[in-house]
Amino acid sequence: MALLKPFSDSKGRITFDLVRKEIKQVEKQISEQVKAFDSEVEPFIDYICNTSGKRIRPALAILAGGSLGKISDDNLKIGVISELIHMATLVHDDIIDEADTRRKTPTPNAKWGNGMAVLLGDALFSHALLLATEFGCIDICRKVGTASREVCQGEVIQTQRRFDLSLTKEEYFRIIAMKTGALFAASAGISASLSGADADTEAKVYDYGLKLGTAFQIYDDCLDLVGTEDNVGKTLRTDLEKGKLTLPLLNLLETAPAATKKQLQKNIKDQKPLEFEGLVGDVAYKASIESALDTAIDMLDEARDNLNCLPANDYTTGLLEITNYLEGLIAKCRS
Template identity: 50%
Template sequence: MKLPSFLKPRPAFPFELVKPEIERVEELLMEQARAFDPNVEGYISYVCNTSGKRIRPALAVLAGGATGGVTNEHRQLSIILEMIHIASLVHDDIMDGATIRREMPTAAAKWGNALSVLLGDSLFAYALELATQFNESSICRKIARASRDVACGEILQTQRRFDFTLSMEEYFKIIEMKTAALFASATELGARLNGRSDSVVTSMYNYGNRLGTAYQIYDDCIDLVGDEKEIGKTLGTDLAKGKLTLPMLFLLRDATEAQRTKLQRMVLKGEPMDTTILASIADYAGAIEHAVNTAKEMLEEARKDLICLDASPHKEALVTITQYLDGLLDQCRTSV
């Protein structure tokens, strides 16, 4: 089912409502970079400027606005979550051998793997140091747990590379840890900082978890059907590195025994693969369709999680994010 025209995706991610807050977060991130040794500051500033749309900070601010109001603690949460995210990207790019992010060389491509590992570690450590400044110790614990989940999710995914016994359930566990954990932390803690009830906090956690999971599925699809110049980062790395993402799991599930054997043999080569080859072997378009539909179902559930909130521009923005991602998923379907 196609989206009506008024829900079609706009050119930029729909965070206009909190644009001033995100601009402030950008300034605060640069201030945090200056907290490092002067010989390290330049590295920190560089990766902070190449890390993307600031989705997690925007979610923390929107969740705060939708549950009582945005405070300095929400801004602090935004900075911490973004630094954890940036650290994970630095490490991801090393493991994936990615050379481009946001149309700029990755840290690994620019300075090598050894320095980049330490750079990511420094960002992780400093983010957790900042988290200790919250008055409520449970906030710090939850941030630390989300950081652990991100790292463990990457470990699990690395363990299961080229593992054709990976189940759908295991796949979802991995992406909920490596991607959705920070989305869920942003929305859950955004509500918790405003002292909202446990039921509201849980609903906001569920919203972030579903949104983050759907976003990772979209990212998995884009790795197969996206255009590097348009997306601004190295694509096609998942299959070459043996990552069995949701589209590939659907492709393997629905293939005949002979097709499955051929697909597995190709993936095991560990080489970049032209997706037209995949399409010639099995129902590649159908696999993308299944993945897109799975993500869209999650987004529908995420919208239901917001029913507990009073009407407000911030709540409307949280709904709009899911509709925007719906539109991006539709584009994945038509790009096959």
Template identity: 35%
Template sequence: MHATPAPPALDLPAIQALAAADMAAVDALIRRRLASDVVLVNQVAEHLVAAGGKRLRPMLLLLAARALGHRGPDAHQLAAVVEFIHTATLLHDDVVDESDLRRGRKTANALFGNAASVLVGDFLYSRSFQLMVELDRLPVMRILADTTNAIAEGEVLQLLHVRNPDTDEPAYLKVIERKTAVLFAAATRLGALLAGAGEATQQRLHDYGLALGYAFQIADDVLDYSADEAALGKHLGDDLAEGKATLPLIHAMLHSDAATRDRLRAIVEAGEVEAMPEVLAAIEATGGLAYSRRRADDYADAAERALDGLDDNNAVAALRGLARYAVRRDR
């Protein structure tokens, strides 16, 4: 007897079409709950909504719940919570990184100033707490509290590694786990929790989200050295300018000759973005982009394996498709 093959992974347009009705409900909820009687909060919030974005994290929560047979207003509300937390981290990130461009648009801090961005980020965190308390489910609050705390620790960890040319791959992975992967994992675990899944299934979805988060962030760091700037919607070399040693550069540092390594150290310490051609040459010579893409693929494969054993349906196929999308996108 032969096992029935899993349905093929869906591509991004098919995934978006599958999730469209639920995502429309989430977007409407986000707009309603962003509203404030403080004018500046509304101005910054409108800028954030207009900037759009993939809304990947709330989509993951919705698809994880749907994969296990659950849809409804509680999933919409929790998806909005996840997006508020993510957006708050972006506001704070852009201030810390002194970024002026995101998704092809001026950042909030570039338009409204650092103080407004930090404070509206705080507003988004507090609004997310209000939304999760309304659901009145302690396990949900515990997961999100632990996740938010881990994200904050990740930000501090990354700050400690700024302009540090000795950052190695384990240190880099620890940063991206806390900065990126834990929120992916929380989103997919929460979807399983809402669906009433047992601990083993919740863990499967957590493992999927965590691996997907690693894949997504490594792919993002590859794009910072290889993408078309117009498609990417931000400046190439931003990580270098901010003094962040990401995986392509870490690999180049490890495998370059002594003279090149010394030069790369100096570039990282200075955040010398003008030296981007030298850095790209070293990354190319050592296969840094190819290595990083392989590592991203490894994590995407691990994400797909975590779904093995779930009943196959369109939502599971969509989750598989997102694992492929994470490492094949151009922005």
């Protein structure tokens, strides 16, 4: 039986058998952090914390800690901190994308307006950084702060480069490594450090998280094109509408004949519907997505290679199986 067999909890979240008990503890700690807010703010924060998803980042923190020894409260706390930062970024993402739903529920901006949503995201960010000070270790605070800054910088650069036809694949990879990969990496790397990893092992576990998170973002970018809102549970097609040049589109621009590429570029610049199938044909459109998913698979292979430094145990196998879980999602995206 797979150690990380997905299951749905009472709130419909997907998590994993091996870390079920610890994820429940993380959920409890998140609820306790909600209560730390002012009573007038608490209901808003509670709404956000109860409409979030898979808890992959806390799972990474728990598994990385367990792979190197006993799971401690510190490993759980890093999971809580990473999830609070993640939820803050989702709030801000939904504002930027003008998204109305996430996890099949109204987004904070849809419920209370952009102004309130910005403030709520800021509140979550600041509380996560405050929680990091409880370690009493400047190095941990620095790593948490660095990850938070990377996420924000990635979002800033992506927003700045919307509709920018000069964006290269290398720049795209850098952006998504910052906006998504950095927090996966910090969750795993910091937790490994807290469990006594030496510098080389911490660096490899960090790189595992970075590659995993980057692959996840590529998958998510493809899902924005081929998924359905009923299945995915959030507003889709926002990438195209907001001018985000994701890997499938970059693949199309790279392989399309000159005349087709010129028309694609014109439609992007003029913010018109791209109508991929009509412009490039169904085969080329699907090939661009397949190529992007192949890139994600390659990154998962690179992520797995980093796990060779860890002891052989159930938790190390769990880290491996997270890559297998994502590979399974990618396979579904192909069908």
